[in-house]
Amino acid sequence: MSVLTLRPRAACGRAILQVDLAAITANTRTIKSRTAGEVMAVVKADGFGHGQADIARAALAGGATRFGVTSIDEALSLRAAGLTERVLSWLNPVGADFATALRQHIELGVPGLEHLRAIARGAPGARVHLQLDTGMGRDGAEPAEWERLCREAREAERCGQVRVVGIMGHLPCADRPCHPANAVGRDRFAWGLRVARSAGLRPADHHLAATAATLSDPLAHHTMSRIGAGLVGIDESGTARLRPALTLTAPLVSVRSVPAGTPVGYGHTWTTPRPTRLGLIPVGYADGLPRLASDRAEVWVRGERRPVVGRISMDMTVVDLGLDPLAPPVAVGDIVTVFGPGDRGEPTTAEWARWAQTLEHEIVTGLSARLLRRSAP
Numbered sequence: 001m002s003v004l005t006l007r008p009r010a011a012c013g014r015a016i017l018q019v020d021l022a023a024i025t026a027n028t029r030t031i032k033s034r035t036a037g038e039v040m041a042v043v044k045a046d047g048f049g050h051g052q053a054d055i056a057r058a059a060l061a062g063g064a065t066r067f068g069v070t071s072i073d074e075a076l077s078l079r080a081a082g083l084t085e086r087v088l089s090w091l092n093p094v095g096a097d098f099a100t101a102l103r104q105h106i107e108l109g110v111p112g113l114e115h116l117r118a119i120a121r122g123a124p125g126a127r128v129h130l131q132l133d134t135g136m137g138r139d140g141a142e143p144a145e146w147e148r149l150c151r152e153a154r155e156a157e158r159c160g161q162v163r164v165v166g167i168m169g170h171l172p173c174a175d176r177p178c179h180p181a182n183a184v185g186r187d188r189f190a191w192g193l194r195v196a197r198s199a200g201l202r203p204a205d206h207h208l209a210a211t212a213a214t215l216s217d218p219l220a221h222h223t224m225s226r227i228g229a230g231l232v233g234i235d236e237s238g239t240a241r242l243r244p245a246l247t248l249t250a251p252l253v254s255v256r257s258v259p260a261g262t263p264v265g266y267g268h269t270w271t272t273p274r275p276t277r278l279g280l281i282p283v284g285y286a287d288g289l290p291r292l293a294s295d296r297a298e299v300w301v302r303g304e305r306r307p308v309v310g311r312i313s314m315d316m317t318v319v320d321l322g323l324d325p326l327a328p329p330v331a332v333g334d335i336v337t338v339f340g341p342g343d344r345g346e347p348t349t350a351e352w353a354r355w356a357q358t359l360e361h362e363i364v365t366g367l368s369a370r371l372l373r374r375s376a377p
């Protein structure tokens with residue numbers, strides 16, 4: 001999608017977040033080709049900030065067969081968008097509305113006995129995935145209670161209160177293939193499966209791998225992978241050519257010429273070292289640009305990288321446009337690319353993450369609803 005077609009609207013002063021759905025479909029296909037298992041598209045956090053329903057459909061087109069989300073609410077919004085595929089919700093308080101989940105055919109993660117009992121009571125017949133803590137120390141049943149959880153789940157299954165269709169685990173260090181926690185997690189998961197089977201459970205799905213393990217650790221594959229980051233082009237394994245799907249553009253709303261020695265922005269953290277032109281773009285930290293990237297980030301203006309100067313403010317960011325006599329003239333209304341896939345040399349969300357000392361995940365999920373979103377097939 002060319003930025004040119006956006007020019008008339010963008011020149012009205014809005015920042016626009018363009019979502020490349022073809023990239024999502026291609027990424028899903030690439031990941032699917034790396035595993036024999038099924039691909040569950042994890043579309044939590046509004047599809048990693050890309051728009052849940054659009055990402056969900058684009059992932060289906062690339063070979064995903066079902067969805068994973070955290071809360072029941074996130075699963076309900078998929079249903080409200082008309083998506084009827086299987087969906088698993090794995091993070092709910094014990095008092096959540098499991099009855100509504102059951103009515104909407106939402107499968108539920110079970111991290112312990114309390115959840116099992118609440119679901120058996122409130123949503124008899126629900127399809128569940130028992131969650132084993134395979135090293136996260138965060139969620140899932142601890143190994144010490146696993147056998148009991150499996151036995152009670154089998155009992156509940158006999159009484160028609162639940163159907164155990166899956167066993168799931170999650171790896172804490174899969175982005176580092178040689179980390180010893182990977183083998184420990186895999187072994188614990190294999191043990192968890194044996195315990196489940198000897199309790200009489202016959203789950204068709206067993207799933208441990210997210211994006212990183214799917215791309216770098218075939219031993220972790222099992223029957224299905226839960227893919228979130230990879231859908232949107234984030235590859236922590238560095239082994240797949242995935243494509244970022246977001247392009248954020250904003251028009252220059254002003255260009256001013258200033259002398260050397262002009263301090264810029266809150267706190268005067270930067271002062272012009274020479275005469276220059278300062279451009280203003282109407283995006284700031286309220287839109288999700290990390291303030292920590294102030295004085296470090298770059299943006300793309302008329303085919304060149306230009307530095308962000310001074311502090312990123314809530315609603316606006318200042319760019320040093322320079323005064324290079326050879327540079328093409330820059331004018332109010334010009335479209336600045338804050339980040340994009342990187343094809344033309346523009347910064348990427350991965351670079352913004354580095355400038356802000358964080359993960360790309362945090363950049364893409366932190367983009368605010370205020371940005372005008374456009375999805376392109």
Ligand SMILES: *Cc1c(COP(=O)(O)O)cnc(C)c1O
Pocket residue numbers: 042044090170209210211212226227228229230
């Ligand atoms: C978010 C999440 C995923 C997806 O992980 P990615 O690394 O983004 O692919 C998978 N499983 C669970 C339990 C998650 O919370």
